[in-house]
Amino acid sequence: MATVSKCRLSYHRRLFLLLLGISWVLVGCFVAYQYGREKYFKIERLDARLQLLNLRLLDELAAGVRPDSLMAGNAGRFPGLRLTILDHKGRVHYDSRSDTTRLANHLNRSEVRAALINGSGYTLERLSESSHEHYFYSAMRGDSLIVRSALPYNLELSEVLAADRGFLWFMLGVTLLMSVAGYFATRRLGHNIVRLRDFAERAERGEVIAESEPFPHDELGDISNNIIRLYAQLQKATAERDRQHELMLHEEQEKIRIKKQLTNNINHELKTPVAAIQGYLETLLANPGIDAARQRAFLEKSLAQTGRLRQLLTDVSIITRMDEGSQLISKEPVVLNDIIAEVAADVQLLPPERRLRVHCDFPGPVEVCGSPSLLTSVFRNLTDNATAYSSGRDIFIRLLADDEESCTISFADNGIGIEEEHLPHIFERFYRIDKGRSRKMGGTGLGLSIVRNAIAIHGGTITAHNRPQGGLEFIFTLRKHS
The missing domain is CATH 3.30.565.10 (Histidine kinase-like ATPase, C-terminal domain)
Incomplete structure (x- = not known):
């Protein structure tokens, strides 16, 4: 178990890696979402420009302007512009880059289908079968014709449509700052957790723990300070209880010792008056003819010894009563x-x-x-x-x-x-x-x-x-x- 504990990552590192993973995933998702939104916005903006061109071309075609003239008038505004005119059945009537006789029906093109259904549509990037180039297509449906304008999807256009990389670097910098801040925050929390773990191990071993350096003033710190303070108070109470128990045990042993000593002393003290009384009475019994004065003297001495014996028993009774029932x-x-x-x-x-x-x-x-x-x-x-x-x-x-x-x-x-x-x-x-x-x-x-x-x-x-x-x-x- 000790080897596993040493090899296992600390709570601080595990928490930091968890927060780091979560933050990077969140930032990654946000960047991907924002990147997609920005690219979509640029595509929509480019498509809107081409749709305005398509609308003007439809109006000019309706006015009788020839397609070649239309192409010549807009080529300078849109470098690499390709113009295609087709009917609603997908047949190509004009293409600025290819011979119409060689072009297949365009009804299956996605931008054409979208224009027929919604009035307009676009395709971000597709390889042209006739010119073998990649184009950005934007189509608009008219009353009888469909006008499709296209721009070459080259490096220049892809860069225009690409999201702003400055935002990406900014979010990367923010994520790094968050990671550094998370490291120090989790290290502080991990330090407090380690202190609590060490406290728990010392408490399990029964070590004496005084109220040490306080924890930070937060929820975890307050809980930790209260736990250590309560444990220290419990230790003091337990030590005081043990001290009182030892004191009571000592007092009980002392009482037993005093009782034994008192018993021995009482036996010793009782021997003297009892022996004296016994001696006087034996003398009187052994000498029945003793004169009256000496008999009276012996009896008076016996009476004095009985008085001393009575006083001794009275004092012992008082001592015993005070020892065993002082609280009563x-x-x-x-x-x-x-x-x-x-x-x-x-x-x-x-x-x-x-x-x-x-x-x-x-x-x-x-x-x-x-x-x-x-x-x-x-x-x-x-x-x-x-x-x-x-x-x-x-x-x-x-x-x-x-x-x-x-x-x-x-x-x-x-x-x-x-x-x-x-x-x-x-x-x-x-x-x-x-x-x-x-x-x-x-x-x-x-x-x-x-x-x-x-x-x-x-x-x-x-x-x-x-x-x-x-x-x-x-x-x-x-x-x-x-």
Whole structure:
């Protein structure tokens, strides 16, 4: 197939040859028609002159003028003139070039038959049987006679009757100009067709095709530009679809990885409280005579571990719900001031050694569209984190920015902060800075991860940094509309 394609004439050449053939045929037909019309016009004009002569001769013959006198009077006007007079039966009565006794009947001559039928007639060129010369014959019928005048059909007369060659050369020049113009026109069209063919071959191979040099501003160019533009847009859409598919696949794989990691971490985290509870209960069962104070201490420790176990299961449930059904979480108008006030009231119920002062700096009510439970978990987990680990005495909640689209909030404490190396990891699940201290305080390692996911569900982001004056500050945004 490739060999055939290479040997085949290009579209440009085939189209040019087709147009060239059509134009030459049309011009040839026009020239032949015009040439014939011009020659016929000249013949008719010559015949008209001879017919006028014939008419005058008939009139003079009717007036009694002798044929010889007629011939002598008109020979100078028509060089080589031959005059023949015959009756309606075709018998020759007079001929200026031949002896009438030797002439055959002329009734079968075409110009004579036409004169008898139509009154006049002519024959362009015929060989005379008597003189053996070619003549142009013109005959006219009278009342009793037929007058026929003839001129020798020699080179001079043939040139007179021939069509104008200047017109022929003019049409030839016009045809050549048309051929040159057709060549350049078809070459331009062929170039565009070749570009379209190359585009189709590249598209078939699946190559990346950007919007290249535009085609000319005509119908074919507009169609070509639209095809290439649509294909380029289709390629972009396909690439974007594949990118989104890969991204979704990556996210799905990441979710699977996180689920496995979460399962492993949960198993690890559950072992500690379960093992502690099991150890306390086995000790109580193995030592029934243990004193009441130690029994109570063991039971209180078991109760604390069950509380930690319950908190761990609650946090895991929240994390799972946000991971698998974030788009299904119902949202409604929520006033953040009310949530902060509720969390601050809960802090005041803590024992004095764990109680922090909550300072809220909101100039007015701030309302967002969100999940009340998740937004509550944001402020509660940040508060619990500050209460448990900051070693500070105050919590500062400030509204940094507020517009129609979103609000930006700062949550800070005046505690000891954390080391810089831990800042990039504090939102990871089960990440603990001081693992022993975190477990002692009852932490699950999921609080800040819950905060980050809850803020992400509300279209925001969160960052953390150490304050220059001491303590840790979280800055996060929340979108006001879902």
